[in-house]
Amino acid sequence: MKVAIPVDDKSMSTSVSQSFGRTPYYLIYDTDSKESVFLDNSAIASQGGAGIKAAQTIVDSNINAIITPQCGENAAEVLKTANIKLYKTINFSVQDNICALNDGKLPVLEDIHPGFHGHGGN
Amino acid sequence: MKVAVLSGKGGTGKTLVSVNLASVAKESLYIDCDVEEPNGHLFFKPKNYASESIAVKIPISDEKLCSGCRKCVEFCKFNALAFIINKLIVFENVCHSCGGCILLCPEHAFREKDKPIGQVQYGVSENVTVMTGVLNPGELSGVPIIKKLLQDIVNGPELIMIDCPPGSACIVMESIKDADYCILVAEPTLFGVHNLNLVYELVKLFKKPHGVILNKCVEGENPAEKFCIEKDIKVIGQIPFDSALGTLNSNAQISVRENKKYHDLFSSILQVVTQEGSHETVTNP
Structure with missing residues (x-):
């Protein structure tokens, strides 16, 4: 299974980003091979609809699940249509969240927010 | 004045x-x-x-005509379109009714509807x-x-x-x-x-x-x-x-x-x- 986590930096010591749609990078972790790669998020500079564009990139990268602190409704619609699972982060540590996923202890993300649409957030 | x-x-x-x-x-x-x-x-x-x-005009895509080329998805600067599992999704609340996707579509797969x-x-x-x-x-x-x-x-x-x-x-x-x-x-x-x-x-x-x-x-x-x-x-x-x-x-x-x-x-x-x-x-x- 390939999992994507929004992260602040391209290193394994980086922390989880607050935003799904406007995160600078995604950490793509393969639970079978235990390998990690980083993916640039081209949606970060979007005027609007960043969540939709970011979710499209995730779908096109054949990701099976997302681990994120939060997710807007438009991005969630794209992800759910593509049958991508949404998990909620337990803290800002990438390692902790991957361990929790491997142990089956990550909660499912249920509180989808209505989106910030140019009005800040975080 | x-x-x-x-x-x-x-x-x-x-x-x-x-x-x-x-x-x-x-x-x-x-x-x-x-x-x-x-x-x-x-x-x-x-x-x-x-x-x-x-009302404003919102694009609707005809699934049978859409070839999945994604030209419209790439064009839309508002990111109002996504192409997921061979189907185009239009986000009506993000669409600015510019009509660009309709003009661009090589298959003429779009028509428009009025949205009040x-x-x-x-x-x-x-x-x-x-x-x-x-x-x-x-x-x-x-x-x-x-x-x-x-x-x-x-x-x-x-x-x-x-x-x-x-x-x-x-x-x-x-x-x-x-x-x-x-x-x-x-x-x-x-x-x-x-x-x-x-x-x-x-x-x-x-x-x-x-x-x-x-x-x-x-x-x-x-x-x-x-x-x-x-x-x-x-x-x-x-x-x-x-x-x-x-x-x-x-x-x-x-x-x-x-x-x-x-x-x-x-x-x-x-x-x-x-x-x-x-x-x-x-x-x-």
Whole structure:
């Protein structure tokens, strides 16, 4: 299974980003091979609809699940249509969240927010 | 003459100024472009009420014709389109109705549907014809409603007052585009100066003749007045911070129709506006 986590930096010591749609990078972790790669998020500079564009990139990268602190409704619609699972982060540590996923202890993300649409957030 | 009334934030007195200037004129048209929260009609209580629904065009993709080339998805700068599991998804609330996807599609897989986003209301209040734009809650942009409000006023009365939305975004630009004169309403605080500067920058960019009305004036220093002196902006009127005016206003009464002092104050402001606005050159470049 390939999992994507929004992260602040391209290193394994980086922390989880607050935003799904406007995160600078995604950490793509393969639970079978235990390998990690980083993916640039081209949606970060979007005027609007960043969540939709970011979710499209995730779908096109054949990701099976997302681990994120939060997710807007438009991005969630794209992800759910593509049958991508949404998990909620337990803290800002990438390692902790991957361990929790491997142990089956990550909660499912249920509180989808209505989106910030140019009005800040975080 | 079309006079737009702006301010950098809500609650500075745009509606107070527009409603009273419209009412003090012999005959006028008042247009409420603050479509997210129109309130001019609360003062005018217009009669002979009529309304018209306003819709925008939203693309619908025909699954059978769509080849999945994604040209539309890549084109859409608003990211209103996604292509998921061989199906195009249109996010109606993100779409700006630009029509680009329809033009671009090599398979001609799109057609359009009308999506109602609000309405324009018409009415009369004594000497004032009242037009109000109303945007449905949750809609992204009121620009199409403002376009509709302002497109049919070629043969309007001598004075047309445009009550703008707060701020300096697209929706305000659309409201002042054809204005002959812009009134900037400012509060006498540092915060007020910041907001005044936003709309001042905007009217300069649009090369519109403009002047400032200082609202809620109290004794002592007025940072907004100081700003006007520094930037050489004409102050065309000062409205005192007065409980009598506040009471009239909070009871949704039109001050110039109730109170001689305010009738005289707004008459003199209108006189200045008429003079300033009829200059052909830009008075405050």
